[in-house]
Amino acid sequence: MDSSRKRRTSPTIADVAELAGVSRAIASRALSSESRPVSADKRARVLEAADKLGFKPNLLARSLTTKTVNLIAVIVNHIHDFSDLDLFDLLISDIQSIGKQVIFLRVGSVERIEEFLRNGVAYHVDAALVFSDFADAESVRKMFRSDDVLMLNGMHDGSSPSVVPNEAIGIAEAVADAASKGVATAALVTGRVSSPVEQQRIANYKAEMAKRGIRLVAELRGDYSYQSGRGVAQSPEWPTTDAVFCTSDAMAMGIMDVHRDAFPGNRPERFRLYGFDNLSLTDFEAYPISSIGYDKKTYVSEILRFLATPEQFGNGQAEVTVPTFFVPRATS
Amino acid sequence: MDSSRKRRTSPTIADVAELAGVSRAIASRALSSESRPVSADKRARVLEAADKLGFKPNLLARSLTTKTVNLIAVIVNHIHDFSDLDLFDLLISDIQSIGKQVIFLRVGSVERIEEFLRNGVAYHVDAALVFSDFADAESVRKMFRSDDVLMLNGMHDGSSPSVVPNEAIGIAEAVADAASKGVATAALVTGRVSSPVEQQRIANYKAEMAKRGIRLVAELRGDYSYQSGRGVAQSPEWPTTDAVFCTSDAMAMGIMDVHRDAFPGNRPERFRLYGFDNLSLTDFEAYPISSIGYDKKTYVSEILRFLATPEQFGNGQAEVTVPTFFVPRATS
DNA sequence: CTGTTAGCGCATTCAC
DNA sequence: GTGAATGCGCTAACAG
Numbered sequence: 001m002d003s004s005r006k007r008r009t010s011p012t013i014a015d016v017a018e019l020a021g022v023s024r025a026i027a028s029r030a031l032s033s034e035s036r037p038v039s040a041d042k043r044a045r046v047l048e049a050a051d052k053l054g055f056k057p058n059l060l061a062r063s064l065t066t067k068t069v070n071l072i073a074v075i076v077n078h079i080h081d082f083s084d085l086d087l088f089d090l091l092i093s094d095i096q097s098i099g100k101q102v103i104f105l106r107v108g109s110v111e112r113i114e115e116f117l118r119n120g121v122a123y124h125v126d127a128a129l130v131f132s133d134f135a136d137a138e139s140v141r142k143m144f145r146s147d148d149v150l151m152l153n154g155m156h157d158g159s160s161p162s163v164v165p166n167e168a169i170g171i172a173e174a175v176a177d178a179a180s181k182g183v184a185t186a187a188l189v190t191g192r193v194s195s196p197v198e199q200q201r202i203a204n205y206k207a208e209m210a211k212r213g214i215r216l217v218a219e220l221r222g223d224y225s226y227q228s229g230r231g232v233a234q235s236p237e238w239p240t241t242d243a244v245f246c247t248s249d250a251m252a253m254g255i256m257d258v259h260r261d262a263f264p265g266n267r268p269e270r271f272r273l274y275g276f277d278n279l280s281l282t283d284f285e286a287y288p289i290s291s292i293g294y295d296k297k298t299y300v301s302e303i304l305r306f307l308a309t310p311e312q313f314g315n316g317q318a319e320v321t322v323p324t325f326f327v328p329r330a331t332s
Numbered sequence: 333m334d335s336s337r338k339r340r341t342s343p344t345i346a347d348v349a350e351l352a353g354v355s356r357a358i359a360s361r362a363l364s365s366e367s368r369p370v371s372a373d374k375r376a377r378v379l380e381a382a383d384k385l386g387f388k389p390n391l392l393a394r395s396l397t398t399k400t401v402n403l404i405a406v407i408v409n410h411i412h413d414f415s416d417l418d419l420f421d422l423l424i425s426d427i428q429s430i431g432k433q434v435i436f437l438r439v440g441s442v443e444r445i446e447e448f449l450r451n452g453v454a455y456h457v458d459a460a461l462v463f464s465d466f467a468d469a470e471s472v473r474k475m476f477r478s479d480d481v482l483m484l485n486g487m488h489d490g491s492s493p494s495v496v497p498n499e500a501i502g503i504a505e506a507v508a509d510a511a512s513k514g515v516a517t518a519a520l521v522t523g524r525v526s527s528p529v530e531q532q533r534i535a536n537y538k539a540e541m542a543k544r545g546i547r548l549v550a551e552l553r554g555d556y557s558y559q560s561g562r563g564v565a566q567s568p569e570w571p572t573t574d575a576v577f578c579t580s581d582a583m584a585m586g587i588m589d590v591h592r593d594a595f596p597g598n599r600p601e602r603f604r605l606y607g608f609d610n611l612s613l614t615d616f617e618a619y620p621i622s623s624i625g626y627d628k629k630t631y632v633s634e635i636l637r638f639l640a641t642p643e644q645f646g647n648g649q650a651e652v653t654v655p656t657f658f659v660p661r662a663t664s
Numbered sequence: 665c666t667g668t669t670a671g672c673g674c675a676t677t678c679a680c
Numbered sequence: 681g682t683g684a685a686t687g688c689g690c691t692a693a694c695a696g
Contacts (some may be wrong), residue, residue: 010477023683024673024674025676025682025683026682037681039682056474059676060456062674062675064673064688065688079417079421085411087669093438102436104433123403226615227615257618281559284618346689346690354667356667356689358666369666371665371666374666393688393689396671396688397671397689413691488675
């Protein structure tokens with residue numbers, strides 16, 4: 001009678017226990033990854049029964065009692081935040097290697113966040129990694145019912161730990177590089193200035209340029225994209241300067257394509273060009289753009305350290321920082 | 333006494349019910365997205381209480397009884413399978429808009445699949461979308477305890493439905509384009525030939541070339557990557573032909589960079605170059621490569637049709653197909 | 665319309 | 681070592 005109902009559903013631990021002729025508790029212990037007290041022969045019988053039935057534990061049910069779901073939420077604006085595929089590949093691979101799974105949330109806009117918040121369309125997770133700058137720590141904590149949220153978007157509201165690249169270092173190096181090559185005037189091509197990260201980045205550039213005696217003659221606004229780079233490069237405001245600093249590699253690529261003639265044999269003739277992000281441009285011969293990057297391995301390992309031991313990161317105090325560095329290529 | 337224990341844990345529906353002075357069932361109904369019978373005033377009290385407590389349902393517990401988790405597994409080899417960010421952005425956005433979440437699995441290798449299988453390191457999900465060609469339908473069904481797996485990797489073992497681009501169409505158009513331009517000899521640059529998709533693709537090229545009287549003088553092996561494209565282009569076997577067909581855009585990019593001089597002003601001089609995938613190359617002026625693509629909207633909408641009504645796709649019979657087409661650009 | 669009850673699948677006391 | 685009993689948070693089924 002029981003078996004008839006069970007036909008279309010997965011075998012549960014009770015089925016395994018029954019087949020092995022032991023209690024559910026014993027079956028549970030034998031199947032546990034930690035070593036719990038079970039006699040050898042019973043353990044063997046349980047394992048055999050589980051194998052025979054093709055038993056797979058229902059992780060959802062398990063998490064109901066263990067209070068840990070082994071789910072990590074990764075929150076981005078768009079998938080395009082993944083433009084650095086290497087970074088995300090490393091991150092996801094590492095998360096999986098500690099036995100956790102990634103649940104993926106694309107928010108796209110602030111309204112979407114609020115909608116998720118209202119409808120509770122989100123699982124309770126062990127931790128949340130926030131790359132989106134539409135989301136604040138408080139909202140994320142409420143959405144996922146998790147106190148362990150790590151801000152990776154450059155926002156640091158003091159209530160949650162964060163790990164951020166220390167952009168000041170790389171920017172200082174890039175500007176120093178320009179100064180050493182006799183650059184006296186420069187333009188700055190910026191992205192979404194509403195973002196606090198971008199504001200900080202711009203401030204860093206200005207400070208370093210002031211320090212090095214480089215005069216900022218123009219500030220042009222893009223949106224990080226290749227197309228916006230082309231846009232500013234073709235605009236009437238496009239200035240004549242010794243150097244152009246961009247807050248993204250993609251914009252630098254667009255600028256380079258518009259001004260190909262300024263880089264005969266890829267060497268800078270009219271102005272030196274600096275990007276940001278250190279995309280794997282090095283792959284593409286057509287865009288040998290000097291840039292600013294950081295070591296992805298250390299960045300990801302800090303994130304994993306948080307997932308493993310969140311308590312080490314304190315009560316929202318910790319702001320872990322990874323150094324950036326200048327990567328010289330042909331365009332500078 | 334109860335309240336003291338509750339301090340550090342989320343409010344449950346029982347707390348809401350208590351505060352509202354109703355039974356748990358009533359609270360459950362009032363909070364349900366579907367309209368269940370509840371009197372107006374009680375519903376109001378429940379909603380108010382839930383709001384006051386900041387109640388968010390535990391979706392895990394819910395799915396234990398409803399048997400539906402609203403989780404869709406997306407299985408890829410590497411995140412680099414996401415190279416088509418537009419496609420995945422659309423996909424994930426659409427999945428979320430029907431109230432489901434994406435859980436993300438990177439398998440990387442066949443061994444990894446088996447490991448997941450052994451350890452049951454996977455949730456039961458409503459459906460699985462398989463982009464990885466390391467995974468067969470049977471394994472995925474077992475891993476996720478779901479009968480609804482959709483093969484998107486070109487493998488169609490008859491036990492699961494699939495949606496695949498019909499590459500024959502685009503390939504025929506591309507080869508026809510070459511023939512119309514007087515191409516008489518061609519080389520084929522291939523990717524991972526162990527993949528069934530790739531084999532089919534190669535077969536299509538050969539068939540069309542035979543039909544159009546184009547002689548295949550060389551078959552060079554890459555691995556889809558930009559670097560491998562550069563590799564074959566620099567190898568001693570690199571032939572002199574009227575056209576080069578590549579089974580990926582990235583390889584075509586590598587070839588183009590090595591043979592820049594063959595494309596003065598981006599127009600083909602020594603040979604015509606054809607890629608595959610139709611990456612958003614159009615963005616990058618430096619790589620105006622003719623390619624083969626398909627409409628991502630229809631592709632994604634077919635996937636969503638599966639998620640909404642899997643039964644329409646029959647018992648593993650359905651092989652839905654979306655047409656590909658040739659996208660002419662400067663290099664041909 | 666409403667409240668009570670009984671599970672969902674699992675891990676975990678606590679006695680034996 | 682073992683097993684019966686209990687509960688995680690929620691919804692479905694059943695009576696009122």
